[in-house]
Structures are given as structure tokens and as C-alpha cells.
Amino acid sequence: MAVTRERFEMLVKDLVSRFSQSDERKIRDALAAFLKVTEIPVSYLNPASRYHPVVVFKKRFGGIEKSVMVSLLEFRILNRYNMPGWRREVEFRLDRDVVLRERVGNVEAVLIGDPSRLVRLRDVVVRVLQQMNARPTNFVMFYDHVYMDFGNNRFIHLEIRGSDIVVRLVNLNFTEASRLLGKAIPYLDSVFGNKNIDFYKLLFVYSSETAGTFDWFFHRYIMPRLNPEQREFLNDMQDYRNFIRLLYSYVSRLNKDRLGDEIGIQVRRRANPNRPLEIGIAFTNRGIDVRRYPSTITISFMV
Known part of the structure; x- marks a missing residue:
């Protein structure tokens, strides 16, 4: 201005x-x-x-x-x-309140707000910067908000209130943001209890980058939320980890930048194709829900 x-x-x-x-x-x-x-x-x-x-x-x-x-x-x-x-x-x-101009994690920063709250927020940001694959050119810490500037009018906005965090992307798609943030995404997942829907989508995109991270995601967010019928389907397999690796091969091909609020998975057995396993992975502002019947099928394959 x-x-x-x-x-x-x-x-x-x-x-x-x-x-x-x-x-x-x-x-x-x-x-x-x-x-x-x-x-x-x-x-x-x-x-x-x-x-x-x-x-x-x-x-x-x-x-x-x-x-x-x-x-x-x-x-x-x-x-x-x-x-x-x-x-x-x-x-x-x-x-x-104070206004500070300093380098935080070797990044130029402007800090605005109550000093006691800025100290906690600064500590979180330092740890996030340590985990990131690429650091912003600069950032502004504005009370409960952190605006990370990646140039060309691209920003990652973190809003942090207590144990809650909201992530917003500006002129960045999920794949780009995931590559920039890197391991900072699971770090934020472990530190904050309540996250918004875009964070969970970002977490899914991050987890789909390698078979190892997807295995971690599946066991943290999907496996504990399966209903008895879904769990029985997996337990009947000789090695359900092979199923996870196969599922990952399909997930990795998805266009992650056009994720909806739900990913529907349908798995048919060759021995009994009329009784498929269906899993709905739904992203919400309350977390990741696992549903028995997805509204639409995104991935379908046979085992």
C-alpha cells in the first residue's frame, strides 16, 4: 500500500x-x-x-x-x-506490545504482538524452519498468525491458538506446499491437537510421497479407525502390508492438487468380487474420518 x-x-x-x-x-x-x-x-x-x-x-x-x-x-x-x-x-x-525486526532461523522476520506470546510462537516457528525443505525468503509473525513469504506472491499462513493450528495456502498447491514444508508437516501434526481440513489434506499429500510415509499415515490415521468388518478384511490377508504397498501405488498416482474432501477406496477379492472392501478417507476440520461407505470411489483395484 x-x-x-x-x-x-x-x-x-x-x-x-x-x-x-x-x-x-x-x-x-x-x-x-x-x-x-x-x-x-x-x-x-x-x-x-x-x-x-x-x-x-x-x-x-x-x-x-x-x-x-x-x-x-x-x-x-x-x-x-x-x-x-x-x-x-x-x-x-x-x-x-512490541515490534521486532530480526533473523529467526536465519530468515528475515518481523514480529508484532505481546512479547510473552511471541516467545512461544517464535519457538514453534524455529522448529518448523528446522524441518522444512526450503525456507521462506522472509516471514511476519503477527500476534497468532505467521505469514511465510516464498516469493512470487506465494505464502503459507499458519494461525496458531493454543493447541489449535490452521494452515492456509496462497498461490501454492498442496504438492508444492508439501515439498516446501517437508518434515515440518508431521512435526506440526504431533505438536498440535486440532487442525483444519487443509492441513489434513496437506498431511495426506506429504504421506503419499514415499511408501514409508504412507505406511506411517495408514497406521496412524486409518488402521485405528477401521470398523470390525474392514479390519477383518485386512486380517484375512496373508500379509496386509502388501495391501498397503499396493494401495500406495494407486494413491501415489492421484492428482493430489485436486483432492476433494473424501477419497473413496474399493478393493475386490478375486475369490469373492461381490463383497468388496470399501474405505472412505474423509478430511474434516475435526480430523480424518474413516467411513464404511464412501460417497464416491476414487481408487478401485482387485487383490
């Missing part, structure tokens, strides 16, 4: 007059950082969402809390007369 130096300096001066001279450096850093966040396509403050991005600067003076709202689109202080109706607000406390 283009902002002239004159407008920037004018806004800084107005804000300093409402707070204190000692806040000038932090106000400058915060405004520059928030502008960077508005330029990220998937960010909460990106104006393409049709919401007006607003930052609310706050500071407590004794028993009084002062609050000033600033438009990041028009770069001016807001009042009841020029307040946009559809807006998204984020609070920045001058007496608590």
Missing part, C-alpha cells in the same frame, strides 16, 4: 501528540509493520477482504486508558465522523 513519506510523518506526529514523545519510535515501527501486514494477500488486515483495516493504539496513563483508532487504508486518525462501517480492527498496546 503506497503511503507518502509526508503522510507517514504527519500521522506519526499526530499520534505522538496524543500519547507521548517516548512512544515515537514504537509508533513508527508499528505503523511500518502494520503496513507490511496489509500487503500480505491472506492477512487479516488485507483490504482486498473488503474490510477497512484499522489499528487501535492504546496506552494506560495511571488509571486512564487512552485509545486512538488509525485507518491503515487512508493513513489518518479516525473519529465518529469518518469511521468506516465495515472494518477489521487490531489492537496495539504501546505499553506492552
Whole structure:
């Protein structure tokens, strides 16, 4: 978002007059950082969402809390007369929050938010970066959000709240994201309890890259959720691991970038083709469900 130096300096001066001279450096850093966040396509403050991005600067003076709202689109202080109706607000406390520019895991980063929460988030990101096959050119850590920039307007967005994580991809398909993140995907799977549907699809794509990772995925997510009839079908085989390897050979051929919310598997026995095994692998925001009857058949073969 283009902002002239004159407008920037004018806004800084107005804000300093409402707070204190000692806040000038932090106000400058915060405004520059928030502008960077508005330029990220998937960010909460990106104006393409049709919401007006607003930052609310706050500071407590004794028993009084002062609050000033600033438009990041028009770069001016807001009042009841020029307040946009559809807006998204984020609070920045001058007496608590920080803006840091540093290298994290040898990657240029901007960190914005409550220092105590940033410490935990930073630790998670460092471990993620260590597991990745390719690191981002830079990233922004914005309160509970991490925006990893891979160039050419490609981003991986992680939203982390407690034990929950939401993964969003911008201009990246699942195969590309899986190759970038690498072993960071099973790491995130082990660290966070609740994940979103795109994470589970990404996990499936990662697991389908090798026979070994698919075997891990099958035993972690599929085998424990099979119903007695499905489990009996596998147990009747002389070596069900051969079945997993055969299933992997079909899974590896799927177009993983066009995954639906369910993968339907049908397996027929030559000895009794009229009683096939059916497994539905469904990706949900609650996890991976294994269903007795898939809605559509994606993979079908005979053993």
C-alpha cells in the first residue's frame, strides 16, 4: 500500500501528540509493520477482504486508558465522523506490545504482538524452519498468525491458538506446499491437537510421497479407525502390508492438487468380487474420518 513519506510523518506526529514523545519510535515501527501486514494477500488486515483495516493504539496513563483508532487504508486518525462501517480492527498496546525486526532461523522476520506470546510462537516457528525443505525468503509473525513469504506472491499462513493450528495456502498447491514444508508437516501434526481440513489434506499429500510415509499415515490415521468388518478384511490377508504397498501405488498416482474432501477406496477379492472392501478417507476440520461407505470411489483395484 503506497503511503507518502509526508503522510507517514504527519500521522506519526499526530499520534505522538496524543500519547507521548517516548512512544515515537514504537509508533513508527508499528505503523511500518502494520503496513507490511496489509500487503500480505491472506492477512487479516488485507483490504482486498473488503474490510477497512484499522489499528487501535492504546496506552494506560495511571488509571486512564487512552485509545486512538488509525485507518491503515487512508493513513489518518479516525473519529465518529469518518469511521468506516465495515472494518477489521487490531489492537496495539504501546505499553506492552512490541515490534521486532530480526533473523529467526536465519530468515528475515518481523514480529508484532505481546512479547510473552511471541516467545512461544517464535519457538514453534524455529522448529518448523528446522524441518522444512526450503525456507521462506522472509516471514511476519503477527500476534497468532505467521505469514511465510516464498516469493512470487506465494505464502503459507499458519494461525496458531493454543493447541489449535490452521494452515492456509496462497498461490501454492498442496504438492508444492508439501515439498516446501517437508518434515515440518508431521512435526506440526504431533505438536498440535486440532487442525483444519487443509492441513489434513496437506498431511495426506506429504504421506503419499514415499511408501514409508504412507505406511506411517495408514497406521496412524486409518488402521485405528477401521470398523470390525474392514479390519477383518485386512486380517484375512496373508500379509496386509502388501495391501498397503499396493494401495500406495494407486494413491501415489492421484492428482493430489485436486483432492476433494473424501477419497473413496474399493478393493475386490478375486475369490469373492461381490463383497468388496470399501474405505472412505474423509478430511474434516475435526480430523480424518474413516467411513464404511464412501460417497464416491476414487481408487478401485482387485487383490
